Amino acid sequence: MNHKHNARTAWLKLLALGSLVLLSACERPPMDTVQHGYRGTGMVQVYNPRIMEGVIEANQPPAPPPPASPDGPRASEVYQNVPALGHLSVGDFTNLMVSMTAWVAPEKGCVYCHNPANFADDSLYTKLVARDMVKMTQTINSDWKNHVAATGVTCFTCHRGEPVPKFVWFKPEGQTAGADFIGNKMGQNTPAPSVKLASLPYDPFTPYLSGNEPIRVNSTKALPTDHVASIAQTEKTYSLMTHMSASLGVNCTFCHNTQAFGKWEGGPPQRVTAYHGINMVRALNNEHMEPLTDTFPANRKGELGDVAKLNCATCHQGAYKPVFGAPMLQDSPGLATLRTAFEKMATAPDASTAAATDAAAPKTQ
Numbered sequence: 392m393n394h395k396h397n398a399r400t401a402w403l404k405l406l407a408l409g410s411l412v413l414l415s416a417c418e419r420p421p422m423d424t425v426q427h428g429y430r431g432t433g434m435v436q437v438y439n440p441r442i443m444e445g446v447i448e449a450n451q452p453p454a455p456p457p458p459a460s461p462d463g464p465r466a467s468e469v470y471q472n473v474p475a476l477g478h479l480s481v482g483d484f485t486n487l488m489v490s491m492t493a494w495v496a497p498e499k500g501c502v503y504c505h506n507p508a509n510f511a512d513d514s515l516y517t518k519l520v521a522r523d524m525v526k527m528t529q530t531i532n533s534d535w536k537n538h539v540a541a542t543g544v545t546c547f548t549c550h551r552g553e554p555v556p557k558f559v560w561f562k563p564e565g566q567t568a569g570a571d572f573i574g575n576k577m578g579q580n581t582p583a584p585s586v587k588l589a590s591l592p593y594d595p596f597t598p599y600l601s602g603n604e605p606i607r608v609n610s611t612k613a614l615p616t617d618h619v620a621s622i623a624q625t626e627k628t629y630s631l632m633t634h635m636s637a638s639l640g641v642n643c644t645f646c647h648n649t650q651a652f653g654k655w656e657g658g659p660p661q662r663v664t665a666y667h668g669i670n671m672v673r674a675l676n677n678e679h680m681e682p683l684t685d686t687f688p689a690n691r692k693g694e695l696g697d698v699a700k701l702n703c704a705t706c707h708q709g710a711y712k713p714v715f716g717a718p719m720l721q722d723s724p725g726l727a728t729l730r731t732a733f734e735k736m737a738t739a740p741d742a743s744t745a746a747a748t749d750a751a752a753p754k755t756q
């Protein structure tokens with residue numbers, strides 16, 4: 392997204408697009424409906440079968456790699472520079488290199504990350520990023536099971552055969568209050584795909600998926616005296632919710648009992664999964680993506696020089712579970728556990744390594 396357009400061309404484009412947007416906002420019937428909540432609650436998922444076709448096509452899993460033996464010498468005994476994957480058998484290691492190539496750089500091949508004269512060499516930025524990506528993927532699969540369950544993720548979940556995943560976000564320019572004489576429009580009235588072209592703030596990501604602002608709208612009392620949520624906060628919350636619905640291809644009732652949006656009781660369990668998802672995405676952006684800022688070249692960064700970051704669409708890509716829940720992780724054991732955790736398990740079999748995993752329990756349940 393480029394917000395640098397000058398106002399005039401932006402308005403001309405808007406005028407031209409105006410009628411198109413109006414029409415495309417209405418989807419042509421017939422729709423399919425699937426009951427989701429208890430009968431009588433009206434919690435129904437509405438699907439557009441024509442949009443679903445595209446989503447299904449975009450979410451097909453790749454062919455699994457041929458099985459490799461977990462036995463035999465470790466990669467660390469054979470190769471020189473393998474701090475992230477050295478605990479794997481040589482067979483599993485080689486399989487993972489072949490899979491990583493198919494998932495991330497099928498056209499360029501091994502040389503997308505490797506200096507072909509010396510595979511141990513770390514001179515390409517892509518290899519450095521890939522090593523951190525391995526650790527990020529292992530962290531998702533071992534520390535965020537409360538979101539990804541045993542299904543887990545591989546590089547394919549985000550990359551789908553491309554070096555740059557299809558859905559990433561950068562911080563937009565021009566969000567500072569009083570930046571010009573019209574004041575701060577809070578990112579509104581600029582139809583953006585991030586919020587399905589609604590007149591909602593187009594950047595729900597900086598406050599919630601990078602920052603840690605409260606996602607609150609509802610008061611818990613009947614009278615408005617204790618109502619702390621501002622209109623701005625409310626709009627940003629709806630903006631995030633629109634992004635979440637669109638990323639998963641679902642309606643609000645997938646996660647909420649719409650009788651009371653704020654209530655956790657009586658709502659579908661998916662809301663709790665989504666709650667962990669929000670925390671996971673924030674942690675991954677702050678602990679894995681941001682630290683890579685200096686590793687990425689300038690042409691990969693946003694207008695403000697920030698690194699590409701994740702949101703719900705990066706993995707989900709329109710499906711309620713990424714790749715419709717295909718359990719790809721089981722074919723790539725090297726991505727299941729962080730090497731450090733693996734070594735702890737191997738040296739101290741009695742130590743309770745599992746205790747630390749479920750640290751982020753939901754506040755209400």
Ligand code: HEC
Nearest residue numbers: 470471472473474475476477488492501504510511521522
């Ligand atoms: C997306 C990036 C990427 C692609 C593509 C890739 N690799 Fe790697 N490769 C890595 C990373 C990262 C490491 C270091 C792993 C670690 O730190 O444990 C590595 C390490 C290696 C090593 C160990 C070298 C040594 O002595 O330290 C070999 C061998 C290797 N890769 C072979 C291949 C082959 C063969 C291909 C193509 C089929 C390939 N790789 C494709 C990222 C990649």
Ligand code: HEC
Nearest residue numbers: 491495517520521524525528545546549554555559691699
């Ligand atoms: C949760 C989503 C996610 C997963 C899982 C993931 N990546 Fe990435 N990856 C990203 C994002 C976001 C970027 C930044 C995009 C960019 O390069 O501008 C990125 C960038 C990269 C790049 C740099 C590409 C370039 O041309 O700049 C490489 C190489 C890479 N990833 C390899 C991997 C490998 C290998 C795995 C699996 C071990 C993996 N990624 C798993 C999200 C992911």
Ligand code: HEC
Nearest residue numbers: 606607608609632633635636642643646652653662665666
């Ligand atoms: C994928 C699951 C999911 C979907 C879809 C979803 N929500 Fe949410 N919603 C959540 C979660 C999780 C929270 C609570 C976040 C937190 O507490 O940090 C929340 C919070 C809210 C709140 C704030 C409630 C409060 O306590 O003040 C409102 C309002 C809301 N959602 C409305 C909507 C609307 C409207 C839609 C449809 C456009 C929607 N949501 C779609 C998961 C979802």
Ligand code: HEC
Nearest residue numbers: 538539540542543635661664665668669702703706711712
């Ligand atoms: C790193 C990849 C990744 C990201 C990013 C991600 N998810 Fe997920 N999500 C998954 C996987 C994998 C599953 C499937 C888990 C399973 O099989 O139960 C899942 C499942 C879910 C489910 C449960 C679906 C069901 O039917 O049980 C919800 C709800 C959900 N995600 C919401 C979100 C929201 C909201 C966000 C953004 C805040 C998000 N996810 C970001 C990987 C991701």
